[in-house]
Amino acid sequence: AVVMARTAHACVCSGHSSSELIVVGIVNGDRERDFTPPLRRTSELPPGITHVGGVDAFLGYLEDELFPFIDAHLRTQVLRVLAGHSLGGLAAARALATKPNMFRRHVWVDPSLWWDADASIDDLRASPTAGQDFTARVAAVRTDSLALARAFSASSRNVSVVNVPLTGEAHEFLMYRGLHDGLTALFADYYPAMRHDLALASLPALTAQYRTLGRDFGYNVP
Helix, strand or coil, X not given: CEEEEEEEEEEEECCEEEEEEEEEECCCCCHHHHCCCCCCCCCCCCCCCCCCCCHHHHHHHHHHHHHHHHHHHCCCCCCEEEEEECHHHHHHHHHHHHCCCCCCEEEEXXXXXXXXXXXXXXXXXXXXXXXXXXXXXXXXXCCCHHHHHHHHCCCCCCEEXXXXXXXXXXXXXXXXXXXXXXXXXXXXXXXXXXXXXXHHCCHHHHHHHHHHHHXXXXXXXX
């Protein structure tokens, strides 16, 4: 899993203004255990998997230990992105279902939503509502569209889902292109919309766009 947090200050990269990004890669000793919920519908583990059920403890570690450490040592803002592939995508779905205020953006790359006879899909449908001023967005890369429709059809939360199809990559190597395409989809509205629609080439339209971004990001976007 990868956690990304926006910093408080802007930088200039390749001539374009953009926000700095803190990228945190999380190394864990047992991804099968740490990225999976306990089984409650099935009793037989998938082939090759021997230890499961530790995702809630993993998310607790992020919330109680990792986030406070990062916030204490680096210039951070409240916008966090959680990116995960396969079982990591399952862990990201669990985070949205059980701790919807932890991350404002998600990248799920070929997530294992089939886990435990689709129990994670029902967990998303029944998940608690995030804070009133909180919005979440999910870039679902090569994710079953029917599973997404089931997971979010009954949701009353401020969650938007962007389905990102990606072909020509094996599951094992999907994270490389998937992370790029997922982040591109998540932040497609970061650049001025007037680049694509001249009708929005005005100061009021620009101000309104970045006011909306500020609401979604949780801080003022300059």
